[in-house]
Amino acid sequence: MTSKEIRNKFLRFFEKKGHKIVPSSSLLSTDPSVLFTTAGMQQFKEYFLGESSPYGNRVTSSQKCFRTSDIEEIGDTTHLTFLEMLGNFSFGDYFKKESIEWTLEFLTKVCKLKKEKLWITAFKGDKEVPEDKESREIWRKLGFPENRIYGFSRKDNFWGPTGEQGPCGPTTEIHYDSTGKSCSLGKKCLPNCRCGRFVELWNLVFNEFYQDKDKKLTPLKQKGVDTGMGLERLAMVVQNKASVFETDLFSSTPQAKAERIIADHIKGSVFLASEGIIPSNVEQGYVLRRILRRAIRYGKILKMPKNFLIPLAQKVIEIYKDVYPEVKSKETDILTIIQNEEEKFEKTLERGLKEFDKLISRNKDIKGEQAFDLYQSYGFPLELTEELAKEKGFKVDKKGFEKAIKKHQEISRAGKEAKFGGIGKEAGLEAAKLHTATHLMHQALREVLGSHVKQMGSDITPKRLRFDFSHSAKMTEQEINKVEKIVNQKIKQDLEVKKQEMLYSDAIKSGALAFFKEKYPEKVSVYSIGKFSKEICAGSHVKRTSELGKFKIIKEESSSAGIRRLRAILE
Ligand code: SER
Numbered sequence: 201m202t203s204k205e206i207r208n209k210f211l212r213f214f215e216k217k218g219h220k221i222v223p224s225s226s227l228l229s230t231d232p233s234v235l236f237t238t239a240g241m242q243q244f245k246e247y248f249l250g251e252s253s254p255y256g257n258r259v260t261s262s263q264k265c266f267r268t269s270d271i272e273e274i275g276d277t278t279h280l281t282f283l284e285m286l287g288n289f290s291f292g293d294y295f296k297k298e299s300i301e302w303t304l305e306f307l308t309k310v311c312k313l314k315k316e317k318l319w320i321t322a323f324k325g326d327k328e329v330p331e332d333k334e335s336r337e338i339w340r341k342l343g344f345p346e347n348r349i350y351g352f353s354r355k356d357n358f359w360g361p362t363g364e365q366g367p368c369g370p371t372t373e374i375h376y377d378s379t380g381k382s383c384s385l386g387k388k389c390l391p392n393c394r395c396g397r398f399v400e401l402w403n404l405v406f407n408e409f410y411q412d413k414d415k416k417l418t419p420l421k422q423k424g425v426d427t428g429m430g431l432e433r434l435a436m437v438v439q440n441k442a443s444v445f446e447t448d449l450f451s452s453t454p455q456a457k458a459e460r461i462i463a464d465h466i467k468g469s470v471f472l473a474s475e476g477i478i479p480s481n482v483e484q485g486y487v488l489r490r491i492l493r494r495a496i497r498y499g500k501i502l503k504m505p506k507n508f509l510i511p512l513a514q515k516v517i518e519i520y521k522d523v524y525p526e527v528k529s530k531e532t533d534i535l536t537i538i539q540n541e542e543e544k545f546e547k548t549l550e551r552g553l554k555e556f557d558k559l560i561s562r563n564k565d566i567k568g569e570q571a572f573d574l575y576q577s578y579g580f581p582l583e584l585t586e587e588l589a590k591e592k593g594f595k596v597d598k599k600g601f602e603k604a605i606k607k608h609q610e611i612s613r614a615g616k617e618a619k620f621g622g623i624g625k626e627a628g629l630e631a632a633k634l635h636t637a638t639h640l641m642h643q644a645l646r647e648v649l650g651s652h653v654k655q656m657g658s659d660i661t662p663k664r665l666r667f668d669f670s671h672s673a674k675m676t677e678q679e680i681n682k683v684e685k686i687v688n689q690k691i692k693q694d695l696e697v698k699k700q701e702m703l704y705s706d707a708i709k710s711g712a713l714a715f716f717k718e719k720y721p722e723k724v725s726v727y728s729i730g731k732f733s734k735e736i737c738a739g740s741h742v743k744r745t746s747e748l749g750k751f752k753i754i755k756e757e758s759s760s761a762g763i764r765r766l767r768a769i770l771e
């Protein structure tokens with residue numbers, strides 16, 4: 201069975217069981233406490249909490265997911281950063297019995313996996329949450345012997361919440377016995393053994409609790425089911441392959457760890473870039489930069505030719521273009537982003553590696569300032585330096601690195617303040633107006649173009665604002681007009697501009713937009729403009745929007761790959 205068939209059969213199977221097929225949501229998470237969509241349930245989080253679902257109470261999806269949590273594991277047979285999660289969900293509808301029965305039916309009848317190869321785990325209970333005897337009993341009734349059902353603790357058989365709070369609950373998991381042979385690691389070879397014998401295939405979460413920010417559990421009013429199965433792993437066992445990389449979801453069959461890392465990272469990069477993410481030093485952009493640069497470094501080890509990532513990215517696009525058309529429609533942007541990053545890093549990688557070798561030979565462990573220098577002068581993400589050091593058996597002073605970054609930022613901020621210090625009161629007021637206008641425009645852009653719009657840079661003089669933001673296409677005349685109209689409306693509404701001091705973490709929780717994550721001090725100022733906009737900001741603003749006058753965009757142009765630049769004035 202091809203992966204396309206598996207994906208379709210899964211969705212159709214649950215459609216027949218009364219589920220509505222819901223398309224995958226974006227990889228960019230709507231929950232500000234997490235950067236990416238990491239699970240199929242994320243787009244349905246509210247429906248588990250009782251909000252009415254527009255799709256009904258049974259849904260199924262194949263969700264694009266991106267996880268950095270397993271990045272160290274990549275190179276083995278089953279772990280990936282980008283994956284597709286097949287899932288079926290119940291919001292206060294069916295519960296354990298149906299979901300377990302359908303799981304078994306799908307795996308054995310549709311996928312034709314041998315039941316004897318399936319092993320089960322369930323939650324064994326702890327002080328707070330009792331053992332999940334019900335699931336065990338259901339599996340037993342379905343013919344699973346005691347010696348293929350095992351209880352595990354919270355770490356393995358309790359899931360959620362995603363982000364800082366939300367639904368969660370005990371799980372039962374299906375593991376596939378790929379070799380049928382016990383390993384020789386000394387202990388009993390059971391599911392969750394690290395030897396690679398068992399492939400963790402399908403996770404069935406029974407959402408019964410709500411976990412709040414203080415990790416306190418309270419029972420949910422309605423019970424729900426959230427299941428997730430990695431399509432790549434299912435394809436691996438159905439297609440009888442030794443690793444996910446040998447399935448038809450990859451174009452070649454990389455064996456060496458370095459090859460697998462490149463294969464994984466280029467796929468992740470294509471998908472991240474297809475969402476409008478651009479390599480940068482913050483947030484999602486930083487993750488994209490980190491995996492691209494890691495792939496480039498491994499390419500160097502394998503002596504790959506210049507621009508080797510481009511044909512690989514094209515292969516990824518070929519594999520996914522029918523299922524996720526955005527990878528094809530954004531092909532030019534994606535390839536440009538990858539090529540630019542490769543060329544940029546190519547220039548400094550070699551010199552940076554030489555510098556790194558020098559440091560290692562001199563003082564072994566890498567000091568914070570030195571890691572910062574590798575970052576600043578040679579574009580080495582901290583994690584890359586850490587990986588290089590680890591390979592030689594050394595460590596990096598991470599805290600020292602963060603301190604060095606902060607110090608550097610303070611110095612450059614002080615420089616900027618000195619520069620602005622010279623301007624008169626009048627000019628200062630004009631700049632404050634433009635600052636407020638920038639916030640309004642930023643929010644308007646997100647409304648007109650989509651929430652992928654992120655501030656990538658801003659420069660304000662007393663005469664005009666200049667604003668760079670992530671967006672891959674040239675803005676149309678209509679879009680520009682719409683943005684202007686929204687901003688001018690908000691100016692007319694005479695909204696109050698309010699400043700609040702709060703902890704950075706609280707600001708994020710409150711939904712304030714933040715753009716230079718690493719630069720923020722612990723305490724920040726959050727500016728709200730009516731209910732329209734909320735942003736963390738250190739600049740000075742006016743008190744009410746009516747002070748601004750008339751807003752006008754005077755120029756729209758490309759700034760660099762995937763980044764647009766706007767200039768606007770107040771008349
Ligand atoms: N949310 C669970 C997971 O991600 C099941 O879908 O594993």
